[in-house]
Amino acid sequence: MSHAVSPLREPLVSEARTLHQLTDEIARPMERRPTKAWWCAFLASFSALVLGVYCVSVQVMTGVGTWGLNKTVGWAFDITNFVFWIGIGHAGTLISAILFLFRQKWRTSINRSAEAMTLFAVMCAGLFPIIHMGRPWFAYFAAPYPNDRGPLWVNFRSPLVWDMFAISTYFIISAVFWYVGLLPDLATMRDRAKSAIRKAIYGALSLGWNGSQRTWLRYETVYLLLAGLATPLVLSVHSIVSMDFATSILPGWHTTIFPPYFVAGAVFSGFAMVLTLMIIARHVMGWKHLITIRHVENMTKIMIATGGIVGFAYATEFFTAWYSGNELERFAFSNRAFGPYAWAYWIMVGCNVLIPQFFWFKKIRTSVAAVFALSILVNVGMWFERFVIIVTSLHRDFLPSSWAMYAPTFIEVGTLVGTFGLFFTCFLLFIRVLPAVSIAEVKAVSGYARKIGVTTEFREQSAKKPVDSWRERNGEPNGHGGRTPPQPQSTQRSEEKKKGDKKEDAGAGADLVTEAGE
Amino acid sequence: MTCLHCENAPCETVCPVLATVHSSDGLNQQVYNRCVGTRYCANNCPPKVRRFNWFEYDHGEPIERMVLNPDVVVRSRGVMEKCSLCVQRIQAGKADAKRAGRPVADGDIRTACQQSCPAGAIVFGDLNDPKSRVAALVKSGRNYRLFEDLNIGPVVSYLTKLRNPGSKEGV
Numbered sequence: 001m002s003h004a005v006s007p008l009r010e011p012l013v014s015e016a017r018t019l020h021q022l023t024d025e026i027a028r029p030m031e032r033r034p035t036k037a038w039w040c041a042f043l044a045s046f047s048a049l050v051l052g053v054y055c056v057s058v059q060v061m062t063g064v065g066t067w068g069l070n071k072t073v074g075w076a077f078d079i080t081n082f083v084f085w086i087g088i089g090h091a092g093t094l095i096s097a098i099l100f101l102f103r104q105k106w107r108t109s110i111n112r113s114a115e116a117m118t119l120f121a122v123m124c125a126g127l128f129p130i131i132h133m134g135r136p137w138f139a140y141f142a143a144p145y146p147n148d149r150g151p152l153w154v155n156f157r158s159p160l161v162w163d164m165f166a167i168s169t170y171f172i173i174s175a176v177f178w179y180v181g182l183l184p185d186l187a188t189m190r191d192r193a194k195s196a197i198r199k200a201i202y203g204a205l206s207l208g209w210n211g212s213q214r215t216w217l218r219y220e221t222v223y224l225l226l227a228g229l230a231t232p233l234v235l236s237v238h239s240i241v242s243m244d245f246a247t248s249i250l251p252g253w254h255t256t257i258f259p260p261y262f263v264a265g266a267v268f269s270g271f272a273m274v275l276t277l278m279i280i281a282r283h284v285m286g287w288k289h290l291i292t293i294r295h296v297e298n299m300t301k302i303m304i305a306t307g308g309i310v311g312f313a314y315a316t317e318f319f320t321a322w323y324s325g326n327e328l329e330r331f332a333f334s335n336r337a338f339g340p341y342a343w344a345y346w347i348m349v350g351c352n353v354l355i356p357q358f359f360w361f362k363k364i365r366t367s368v369a370a371v372f373a374l375s376i377l378v379n380v381g382m383w384f385e386r387f388v389i390i391v392t393s394l395h396r397d398f399l400p401s402s403w404a405m406y407a408p409t410f411i412e413v414g415t416l417v418g419t420f421g422l423f424f425t426c427f428l429l430f431i432r433v434l435p436a437v438s439i440a441e442v443k444a445v446s447g448y449a450r451k452i453g454v455t456t457e458f459r460e461q462s463a464k465k466p467v468d469s470w471r472e473r474n475g476e477p478n479g480h481g482g483r484t485p486p487q488p489q490s491t492q493r494s495e496e497k498k499k500g501d502k503k504e505d506a507g508a509g510a511d512l513v514t515e516a517g518e
Numbered sequence: 519m520t521c522l523h524c525e526n527a528p529c530e531t532v533c534p535v536l537a538t539v540h541s542s543d544g545l546n547q548q549v550y551n552r553c554v555g556t557r558y559c560a561n562n563c564p565p566k567v568r569r570f571n572w573f574e575y576d577h578g579e580p581i582e583r584m585v586l587n588p589d590v591v592v593r594s595r596g597v598m599e600k601c602s603l604c605v606q607r608i609q610a611g612k613a614d615a616k617r618a619g620r621p622v623a624d625g626d627i628r629t630a631c632q633q634s635c636p637a638g639a640i641v642f643g644d645l646n647d648p649k650s651r652v653a654a655l656v657k658s659g660r661n662y663r664l665f666e667d668l669n670i671g672p673v674v675s676y677l678t679k680l681r682n683p684g685s686k687e688g689v
Contacts, residue, residue, distance in 0.1 A: 063571075063572050063573040063574060063595045063596060064557075064596065069570075071569055074557035074558070074570070132557075133554045133556055134553070134555020134556075134557070134596020135553070135554050135555050135594070135595075136554075139554060141535040142554065155531075157532075158533055158534040161534045164534070247531075248558075248562045249528050249562060249670075250561065250562060394561060397564070397566065398564045398566075398665065399566065401519070402565070402566035
């Protein structure tokens with residue numbers, strides 16, 4: 001029994017909640033009318049989305065000439081935004097898959113939202129490779145589909161084709177993983193639904209979930225397998241994205257350290273975005289006891305590590321350029337730091353190397369306002385990192401006769417704003433219709449599940465043993481993961497529900513009183 | 519600068535849809551109706567000689583259309599284009615030679631730039647033919663290629679300026 005939890009360790013989720021209260025708190029935002037704050041956020045996001053739709057329509061109808069590109073700088077905002085959004089998505093997969101395999105139970109409060117964030121970020125990212133094309137209506141040419149054009153096929157030597165595979169795989173696996181993880185919660189929503197339409201929709205989506213031990217067993221197996229499938233994607237997707245640059249011959253792009261450097265940067269920016277979103281969510285939704293300061297701290301610690309890798313990569317790039325003795329390489333990097341786009345470079349260094357150093361201080365890590373501000377700065381820095389890599393390498397390349405400057409147009413800025421609109425619109429709709437915290441998983445780490453034996457017989461067992469592990473009490477129903485909720489929970493839950501349905505309205509206001517996480 | 523028609527062209531490896539490929543003649547060709555316009559080829563081109571059709575350039579006016587070369591297809595917007603070494607003239611020259619029942623002779627095919635250069639500074643021909651004028655110039659000792667350190671194998675090469683260091687002018 002390797003998975004005992006020390007009784008000395010603080011529970012991840014406070015003990016002052018019963019299982020029913022937890023269900024109630026997470027499900028309630030979906031069962032009441034949206035709040036004023038939600039409407040304000042939604043209208044702002046939706047306006048940004050409309051602006052984006054306008055800008056993309058103008059660009060697709062008129063031509064890529066509506067962007068500020070020229071013959072020297074062929075990519076700028078488009079691919080910058082693409083890499084930025086793909087990077088944002090990586091933290092979601094890291095939290096949901098890698099932290100699951102490493103049995104980091106603190107992931108349970110944030111994995112659902114982080115995975116949703118991944119999906120929406122990949123949607124935003126996937127837009128750019130399509131709209132950046134001169135003829136986006138022929139984007140399907142990049143897919144190896146059977147055709148009657150003789151030997152016409154895609155170019156498997158091109159990293160853009162690898163990209164197409166990497167991103168579509170990433171989106172499909174993330175979506176399936178997210179959906180499978182949602183099943184038990186969809187069933188909870190179905191069971192709580194009062195209207196017939198809600199019941200029908202959640203019922204259909206929950207795929208006939210019945211909460212039996214057999215269902216849980218299969219669910220756990222599938223979830224583990226999908227976590228295994230998603231794990232390599234965390235590393236592979238951004239490695240392949242980095243090869244869009246690394247396989248070229250342009251000084252500043254042609255760099256072998258790109259794959260690990262990009263993956264670290266992706267996780268770094270992704271955690272910054274998770275923090276931004278989670279800090280808003282815990283305030284707006286009143287989930288301070290679910291998404292605790294400990295979660296915030298853990299994420300900032302990951303950011304110190306990945307930010308360190310990114311900072312090290314910046315230094316390595318300069319060293320390599322100097323040590324190579326190649327004049328073009330040396331020029332590309334001195335132009336980056338001291339050329340006309342030096343301001344972008346120093347924003348990048350400031351936000352990505354200096355800002356995470358604040359997280360060494362516990363006072364800053366535990367101050368939600370400070371972490372929120374710093375996480376936004378990190379996102380700004382990571383956006384500039386991609387801008388610096390793409391634009392400063394392109395604008396002054398081999399021949400001074402082709403050097404040029406780049407400045408974005410309104411259409412490009414509007415498209416970037418529009419993707420933020422798309423992202424937040426999707427996210428706000430998500431927290432309205434789906435449980436933004438995994439109800440089933442959070443119960444397994446709640447103080448309630450640890451302290452109180454879940455049924456009478458298990459309570460007796462646990463009283464004899466000092467080691468407080470539900471797995472030991474449950475007699476190890478299967479061999480993996482700290483994720484299985486207490487087995488008798490399904491019966492427990494239905495009992496709770498009977499009681500709960502009656503006192504639902506009465507209990508609603510009472511459970512926000514204690515904020516034990518802080 | 520014009521396209522160097524690299525033997526080992528960096529633009530060709532990065533195109534996802536194989537819209538830029540090498541011909542058996544050694545030309546780096548752009549297939550306009552296959553091009554989706556990712557612009558990666560232009561980004562990866564060291565001399566930056568590719569040009570993108572940023573907009574749909576209207577050629578609807580019948581009078582305006584008369585200035586266009588009827589032998590060259592009009593490229594639509596969103597398509598990359600580049601020097602084709604006057605592939606239409608090469609094809610015509612080959613066809614003429616075939617009709618006459620003889621191999622293409624040196625000087626049969628002249629590119630538009632070659633034809634219009636008053637100084638006669640541009641020479642076009644078959645490098646594989648040791649008797650051709652262009653092959654002789656390449657072997658002349660004045661010939662050099664750009665970006666040799668990148669190993670892209672440009673086919674278009676240049677001749678160095680003739681200098682006379684002994685003269686007073688030093689040019």
